[in-house]
Amino acid sequence: MTDAPQPRFSKIYTGDLRVPMRQVHLSNGSAVTLYDTSGPYTDPSYEPDLRRGLPRLRERWVAERREKGEPVTQVGCARRGIVTKEMEFIAVREGVTPEFVRQEVAAGRAIIPANVNHPESEPMIIGRNFLVKINANIGNSAVTSSIEEEVEKMTWATRWGADTIMDLSTGDDIHETREWILRNSPVPVGTVPIYQALEKVKGRPEALSWEVYRDTLIEQCEQGVDYVTVHAGVRLSYVPLTAGRKTGIVSRGGSIMAAWCLAHHRESFLYENFAEMCEILARYDVSFSLGDGLRPGSIADANDEAQFAELRTLGELTTIAREHDVQVMIEGPGHVPMHKIKENVELQQELCDDAPFYTLGPLVTDIAPGYDHITSGIGAAMIGWFGTAMLCYVTPKEHLGLPDKDDVKTGVITYKIAAHAADLAKGHPQAQAWDDALSDARFEFRWEDQFDLSLDPDTARSFHDETLPAAPAKTAHFCSMCGPKFCSMRISHEIREQGYAEKAAEFRRLGGQIYVD
Numbered sequence: 001m002t003d004a005p006q007p008r009f010s011k012i013y014t015g016d017l018r019v020p021m022r023q024v025h026l027s028n029g030s031a032v033t034l035y036d037t038s039g040p041y042t043d044p045s046y047e048p049d050l051r052r053g054l055p056r057l058r059e060r061w062v063a064e065r066r067e068k069g070e071p072v073t074q075v076g077c078a079r080r081g082i083v084t085k086e087m088e089f090i091a092v093r094e095g096v097t098p099e100f101v102r103q104e105v106a107a108g109r110a111i112i113p114a115n116v117n118h119p120e121s122e123p124m125i126i127g128r129n130f131l132v133k134i135n136a137n138i139g140n141s142a143v144t145s146s147i148e149e150e151v152e153k154m155t156w157a158t159r160w161g162a163d164t165i166m167d168l169s170t171g172d173d174i175h176e177t178r179e180w181i182l183r184n185s186p187v188p189v190g191t192v193p194i195y196q197a198l199e200k201v202k203g204r205p206e207a208l209s210w211e212v213y214r215d216t217l218i219e220q221c222e223q224g225v226d227y228v229t230v231h232a233g234v235r236l237s238y239v240p241l242t243a244g245r246k247t248g249i250v251s252r253g254g255s256i257m258a259a260w261c262l263a264h265h266r267e268s269f270l271y272e273n274f275a276e277m278c279e280i281l282a283r284y285d286v287s288f289s290l291g292d293g294l295r296p297g298s299i300a301d302a303n304d305e306a307q308f309a310e311l312r313t314l315g316e317l318t319t320i321a322r323e324h325d326v327q328v329m330i331e332g333p334g335h336v337p338m339h340k341i342k343e344n345v346e347l348q349q350e351l352c353d354d355a356p357f358y359t360l361g362p363l364v365t366d367i368a369p370g371y372d373h374i375t376s377g378i379g380a381a382m383i384g385w386f387g388t389a390m391l392c393y394v395t396p397k398e399h400l401g402l403p404d405k406d407d408v409k410t411g412v413i414t415y416k417i418a419a420h421a422a423d424l425a426k427g428h429p430q431a432q433a434w435d436d437a438l439s440d441a442r443f444e445f446r447w448e449d450q451f452d453l454s455l456d457p458d459t460a461r462s463f464h465d466e467t468l469p470a471a472p473a474k475t476a477h478f479c480s481m482c483g484p485k486f487c488s489m490r491i492s493h494e495i496r497e498q499g500y501a502e503k504a505a506e507f508r509r510l511g512g513q514i515y516v517d
C-alpha cells in the first residue's frame with residue numbers, strides 16, 4: 001500500500017492497440033469503464049507538447065497496408081473483406097466485433113474518416129448502428145481570433161468529448177491554423193475547402209473556378225484533413241426555389257455557390273467535376289460530407305422544395321462517390337420544428353441509400369438567440385434518436401458572434417447530453433450502464449462518485465460545494481436542496497430499512513407473496 005492518492009479517473013489501454021477508455025474508480029472499490037472518444041486531452045496526467053504534435057498512432061498501419069498492396073481506403077478494404085487495424089480499434093471502443101464494423105463500412109451505413117496523412121487521429125466511426133457522435137466547429141473569422149486561440153479551442157473541445165472537429169476558419173492564416181490543429185488533434189478534422197478557395201480569390205465568389213478549388217482541395221488532402229464539406233448539391237436550377245423563403249440561403253458554402261452559378265449562369269463546377277473530386281479524395285482516403293447548401297435557416301422554411309431538391313441530388317452524388325470507393329455522409333438542417341424532424345431522417349435514408357446523416361442541430365425554434373445550444377440540443381436529441389449518426393453542435397453564440405473557449409465547452413456538453421439521450425432511447429447497453437452507475441452513486445450518497453461519473457465533474461462538484469463545502473458533506477445523506485429532514489432519498493432508505501421490512505413481514509404472514517431482489 002502507498003499513500004499516493006488514487007486517480008479518480010484514468011485512461012486504460014486495451015491490448016497492443018492502445019485504445020483509450022475512461023475508467024472511473026469508485027469509492028466502493030469497483031470501477032466503471034466508459035467509452036471515451038476524447039483522446040489524450042481527457043487524461044489528467046497527459047501533458048501536451050504542441051510543437052512536437054501528438055504521437056502518430058496510425059503511421060505504421062497505413063505503411064503496412066501500402067506494402068501489402070491493399071486498398072488505400074477503409075471502404076475499399078471493407079468491400080474486399082479486409083479488416084483494417086482502424087476497424088479493430090473501433091470495435092474495441094464500440095464493444096462490437098471487427099467484422100460488424102467491416103460490414104457497416106462496406107454497406108456505406110457507416111464511415112471511418114481517416115486521411116492517410118492524419119496518422120495522429122484515433123480511429124472512430126460514424127454510423128447509426130454505433131454510438132451517436134458529436135462534432136465541434138472551431139476556426140477564426142475575419143473579425144477575431146488567433147492561431148493559439150483556435151488550437152486551444154480544439155484541445156478544449158476534445159477534452160470535453162468532441163468526436164470530430166471542423167476547422168471553419170475564414171480569416172487570416174487559414175493554412176497554418178489548420179496545420180497546428182491537425183498535428184495536435186486526436187480526432188478527425190473536417191473542413192469546408194470552398195472557404196479557403198474564396199479567400200484565395202479575395203472573397204469574390206464570381207472569381208472562383210474549378211482550378212482554384214481543385215488546388216485548394218489537394219492542398220488540404222495533403223495536410224491530412226479527414227473529411228470535407230462539399231456543397232455540390234446546390235445546382236443552378238435550384239437557386240430560384242429559395243426566392244420565396246423567409247431567410248434565403250443561410251449556408252455559407254451554399255450562398256457562395258449560388259452566387260457563382262448566377263454570376264456565370266452556369267451549372268455548379270462542384271457538381272460538374274464531382275467524379276474528378278472523387279478520384280482526388282480516394283487517393284488520401286478523405287471522406288465526403290455532402291453539404292446542405294440549401295438547408296432552412298428559419299422555422300418557416302423547414303422541409304421546403306429547395307431543401308428536398310438538393311437532398312435528392314445528394315443522393316445521386318452518393319452513388320457516384322461510392323463507385324469510386326469514397327466514403328460519404330450527408331449534412332442536414334438547420335432550423336426545423338419538432339413535428340417536421342422525423343421526415344428529414346426518413347427522406348435522407350431513402351434518398352441517400354442509408355449514408356450516415358450529420359445534422360446541424362436542428363434548432364426547433366427561432367426565438368431564443370443566446371440560448372441556441374438549447375433550441376438546437378432539443379432537435380439534436382430527437383434527430384439522433386431517429387437515426388442521425390453525428391450531431392454538429394451549436395453554441396450559445398449562434399447568430400450572434402464567434403464562439404470563444406467557454407462557448408465551445410457549453411456546446412460540447414450540451415451535445416454530449418443530446419447524443420447520450422439518443423443512445424439510451426436507441427437501447428444501447430453501454431449507455432444504460434453509465435446512467436445506472438451514476439444513479440447508484442446518487443442513491444447511495446457517494447457524492448464524489450456522482451461527480452466523477454458526470455459529463456462535467458468540475459461543474460457538478462463546484463455547484464455542490466457552493467453551499468456545502470465541508471468534507472463531511474461528501475458522505476452526508478442530503479444536499480442543500482431539501483436539507484437533512486426533507487431529503488427524500490434519505491427517507492427512502494429508512495423506509496427500506498425499517499418500515500418496508502416490517503410491512504413485508506406482515507404481508508407474508510397474511511399469505512401474500514413479495515418479489516424483491
Ligand SMILES: C[C@H]1O[C@@H](n2cnc3c(N)ncnc32)[C@H](O)[C@@H]1O
Nearest residue numbers: 137138139140141168169394398403
Ligand atoms: C454551419 C455552422 O457552422 C458554425 N460556424 C461557422 N463558422 C464557425 C467558426 N469559425 N467557429 C465555430 N462555428 C462556426 C455556425 O454554427 C454555423 O451555423
Ligand SMILES: Cc1ncc(COP(=O)(O)O)c(N)n1
Nearest residue numbers: 251252253331358359360392
Ligand atoms: C452539419 C453542418 N452543416 C453545414 C456545415 C457547413 O457550413 P455552411 O453550409 O454554412 O458552409 C457544417 N460545417 N456542418
Ligand code: SF4
Nearest residue numbers: 250252398399400401
Ligand atoms: S451568423 Fe452572422 S455572419 Fe453568419 S450568416 Fe448569420 S448574420 Fe451573417
Ligand SMILES: [Zn+2]
Nearest residue numbers: 250297335399
Ligand atoms: Zn441559424
